[in-house]
Amino acid sequence: MKKSPAQTIVESHGAQRDPDLPTFLELSAALTGFSEVELEGTGMLDEYFYTLMKEQDHEGVRAFLKKAGDILDGKRNVKAAIKAAFMDPPPGLTDPNPPFDVMPHQALARRIILLWYTGVWTTMNWKETKSQDQRTSIVSARAYEEGLIWMVAQTHPAGAKQPGYGSWSRPPLGADQSRDKHGKH
Amino acid sequence: MRHRKESNIRTHRFSRSHQSPAAISNQAPVIETIEELRAALQEAIALEHFTIPPYLCALYSIRKGANPEATRIIQTVVIEEMGHMIMAANILNAIGGKPRIFARESLPEYPREMPHSAIGFEVGLLKFSKNALNTFLRIERPAEERGPTEPGQFWSIGEFYAAVSEALNRLDSEAKSRKQKKGIFTGCRPQVTNEHYHGSRGKVIAVYSIEDANEAIKEIVDQGEGKGGSIKDGDDDEPGDESKIAHYYRFNEIFFERRYRTNEPPDEPPSGDPLPVDWNAVYNMMPNPNLRVIRKESKLKEPQRSQLLGAMEEFNRTYSSLLRNIQRGCNGKPEVLREGVPMMHSLREMAIDLMRAEVGIGNYTAGPSFEYVP
Structure with a gap:
């Protein structure tokens, strides 16, 4: 059978990867607390990067990744620098849960965390015409299955990745090792 | 097909050693004692186990959602292989042996030469590909008459089991002729039954007697190579069910990207409906x-x-x-x-x-x- 068109896209995409893709992966690891290998293991990297790249504010996204790249390449304490740049609210902001649109970099970072954990993305496209809820959607069926949230909760997505008959009568695998993923940050 | 000829079996001398003695043995069967029979069944367990990681690698390397038919075929085969391993262990358990599943020798480094094969070929951990399927076909290939082999080597898995089966029957009737009522089936520990093999669509035969052991071996060989010179595996499943033709022919369907027609002769490639395979969705x-x-x-x-x-x-x-x-x-x-x-x-x-x-x-x-x- 000849290559499917989708496969050709995936392969050519893989052959000449976007130079910002490694930065996106490294930043995602820093933001989520999961390792790069674990994130690659979800098989969602290309799709999530593509989701980010569909944002109409292309320059904004590239600038965000440039800043992330500079921090990640820096000699300073990367973890603290990422936190300061992307996770802490800017000084003077009192609202503990400001809307996405107030702080572009922090907001984008929060979106990326939600994306990896839940497979959900809130686009900034049509910001003027649609509410945040209307702009929020699950990226794909696969994104639901591959959400990190299931790993953290040591369970499986309902309807997918079944752990097998009778598994409910046993503690989750690896529960005794208590690999505390989300405690990393 | 063509395997399990009585005269052939008796030329196969079973030997656990991995050296290859030059002389071709045509002495009496070499599974002579119950200890040797237990060793042979342990080898059978290792042999079944040996095939599982390569099949799993091919199966899991298919991208989710792609190649549903090929996925199903490999899945049914691998589940049956697991069942074969359990049945070999059941027989060993029943004749007073202690099956070893977790042992260094049952986790070989791949690629490795196919154990006990007279053909001599390597089996590795490969992604789903024509190359991998080629290896799988060699593993499951039914024997053709090819003359005598070196001791401990067989033209097919079926022949290996034929040697085991011959020894089981011989030793059991010898024991019974010595007034041992249960023959060699003296193991009294619980067996793995279908109930424990839940939900896998696989079938496991619990072994308490020579009749059960013969049935288990027949199941293993028929599922792998086909029943008596046909593509069918001897199970009476629903029509259109993947698991009704033997492993070798199921793999052949993927390889040729075509289904077999009912009762198609085993020495021809399949000529039924197309079975589309995307070798790149891997x-x-x-x-x-x-x-x-x-x-x-x-x-x-x-x-x-x-x-x-x-x-x-x-x-x-x-x-x-x-x-x-x-x-x-x-x-x-x-x-x-x-x-x-x-x-x-x-x-x-x-x-x-x-x-x-x-x-x-x-x-x-x-x-x-x-x-x-x-």
């Missing part, structure tokens, strides 16, 4: 992933390198735990097998995760290495 798993090679050759930088090796080790640890569990199950505690089920499912997810992660060798991804962790 994770690019490196051939024969293993920790030693990746440690040496991977160009990944830290910390990814340690993360990847860690994930591979975690897979191996879980696989080893699973084998320990199955070993307990096959040694009189079948009820514990249920605990292995979540491990199997989790191994699948871990294997797929590895197959999506770059390995730092060419543009390959990593994969499960099925290594022994004591």
Whole structure:
């Protein structure tokens, strides 16, 4: 059978990867607390990067990744620098849960965390015409299955990745090792 | 087909040694004692086990949702292979042996020469590909008459089992003629039954007598190579059910991308409906992933390198735990097998995760290495 068109896209995409893709992966690891290998293991990297790249504010996204790249390449304490740049609210902001649109970099970072954990993305496209809820959607069926949230909760997505008959009568695998993923940050 | 000729069997001298004696033996059967028979059944367990990691690698490397028919075919085969391993263990258990499932020798480093094969070919851990299917076809190939072999070698898995079966029947009737009522079936520990092999669509035969043992061996051989010179595997399943033709022919369907028609002759390629296969919808798993090679050759930088090796080790640890569990199950505690089920499912997810992660060798991804962790 000849290559499917989708496969050709995936392969050519893989052959000449976007130079910002490694930065996106490294930043995602820093933001989520999961390792790069674990994130690659979800098989969602290309799709999530593509989701980010569909944002109409292309320059904004590239600038965000440039800043992330500079921090990640820096000699300073990367973890603290990422936190300061992307996770802490800017000084003077009192609202503990400001809307996405107030702080572009922090907001984008929060979106990326939600994306990896839940497979959900809130686009900034049509910001003027649609509410945040209307702009929020699950990226794909696969994104639901591959959400990190299931790993953290040591369970499986309902309807997918079944752990097998009778598994409910046993503690989750690896529960005794208590690999505390989300405690990393 | 053409295997299990009585005259042939008796020329096969079973030997556990891996040296290859030059002389072709045509003495009386070599599974002479019950100890030798137990050793042969242990080898049968290892042989069945040996095929499972290669089949799983091909199965898991198919991208989710792609190649549904090929996926189903490999799935049914691998589940039956697991059943064969359990049935071989059941026979061994029934004749007073102690099946070893978790043993260093049953987790060989791949690629490895197919054990006990007179044809001589390598079996490796490969992604779903024509190359992998070629190997699978060789594993399951029904024997053709090809003359005598060296001791301990066989033209097919069927012939190997024929030698085991011959010894089982001979030793059992010898024992019975000595007024031992149960023959050689003196093991009294619980057997693994269908009830413990729940939900897998597989079939397991519990063994308490020579009749059960013969039935189990027939099931193993028919499922692999076909029943008496046909493509059918002897199971009376629903029409259109994948599992009604033997493994060799199921793999042939994938290879030729075509279904067999009902009662098609076994020596012709399939000529039925097309079975579309997308050979590219596959994770690019490196051939024969293993920790030693990746440690040496991977160009990944830290910390990814340690993360990847860690994930591979975690897979191996879980696989080893699973084998320990199955070993307990096959040694009189079948009820514990249920605990292995979540491990199997989790191994699948871990294997797929590895197959999506770059390995730092060419543009390959990593994969499960099925290594022994004591």
